[in-house]
Amino acid sequence: MVYHQFATLYKMQFDVKERDEKLFFGIKFKGKGLAFAKKVVSLCHIYKRKNSEIMNRKLLLISNSTNRGEAYLDWPKSQISEFLTRHGVKKVLFVPFAGVSLSPDGLEASYNAYEAKVKAVFNALGFELSSIHHEADPVAAVEAAECVAVGGGNTFHLVKELHRQKLMDAISKRAMAGMPYMGWSAGSNVAGPTLCTTNDMPIVEPESFRCMNLVPFQINPHYTDFFDPKHGGETRDDRLKEYIMVNPNMYVAGIREATSLLLENGKLSLIGRPNKMKVFKEKIENTKEYDLGEDINFLMK
Numbered sequence: 001m002v003y004h005q006f007a008t009l010y011k012m013q014f015d016v017k018e019r020d021e022k023l024f025f026g027i028k029f030k031g032k033g034l035a036f037a038k039k040v041v042s043l044c045h046i047y048k049r050k051n052s053e054i055m056n057r058k059l060l061l062i063s064n065s066t067n068r069g070e071a072y073l074d075w076p077k078s079q080i081s082e083f084l085t086r087h088g089v090k091k092v093l094f095v096p097f098a099g100v101s102l103s104p105d106g107l108e109a110s111y112n113a114y115e116a117k118v119k120a121v122f123n124a125l126g127f128e129l130s131s132i133h134h135e136a137d138p139v140a141a142v143e144a145a146e147c148v149a150v151g152g153g154n155t156f157h158l159v160k161e162l163h164r165q166k167l168m169d170a171i172s173k174r175a176m177a178g179m180p181y182m183g184w185s186a187g188s189n190v191a192g193p194t195l196c197t198t199n200d201m202p203i204v205e206p207e208s209f210r211c212m213n214l215v216p217f218q219i220n221p222h223y224t225d226f227f228d229p230k231h232g233g234e235t236r237d238d239r240l241k242e243y244i245m246v247n248p249n250m251y252v253a254g255i256r257e258a259t260s261l262l263l264e265n266g267k268l269s270l271i272g273r274p275n276k277m278k279v280f281k282e283k284i285e286n287t288k289e290y291d292l293g294e295d296i297n298f299l300m301k
Helices: 002-013 021-028 034-056 077-086 107-124 138-144 155-164 167-176 236-246
Strands: 059-062 091-095 128-131 148-150 181-184 218-220 252-254 259-264 267-272 277-281 283-290
Touching (some): 059 077, 077 107, 077 259, 148 167, 155 167, 218 236, 236 252, 236 283
Parallel strands (some): 091 128, 091 148, 148 181
Antiparallel strands (some): 059 259, 259 267
């Protein structure tokens, strides 16, 4: 918000765009204090860099892989194909570490099964896919990747492995610089600042809850406001209320099934089948729902 305020001051009040800073200091800030002028310009440069980074990011953050009664990754396959085609991607590097229970024969077998399951879908769409768990140097693989796709499953295990293998920062750095990134479920959750709004059981302890921070708001995939009158436990809204009570400055985007968040050219959009997204902040009564096509770019500020 501070960057936005100073940028507005810099661009609007003083009507300066790409002028020489000496002129800016000497004329526009006459009588206003050189120190203040330098501070404004410095903050505006930071704002400009931040905005440029957002413009570079290409993100497809899918709430869920599968709808009841439909094939795996069937509902978002057109989103996946169009996203990869728009950005000239032919080969995808897959991250399977959230998939811990796809085989009774251990994690390696589970990762292999996950890779095969996802690869079948991507190959049918005309794209190559290989899993990072085969790589001798996973960080180098990320650095060379055309696109990274992070699958769903258990977010705690995913985050533990991303930190342990030094991939959290490696993927974040590439995605910030413009490499296309996609994820579903846990893979969408880790695109936010932390894993704190996951729905998952903490089956392992990561070294940190910190995630990629590709978007400045928290994501809650599979969001539902369903209330079972036979169940006496917490609802999803109850759990998210706990988060915003202790993190009042953070937005949480609850993305329902069969919807995705798309960030391209600096614009954030809710896409998919007709279903609303619920946004939480500070107090539960401040929550608001947004339809497909509504302006949700305030979440990126």
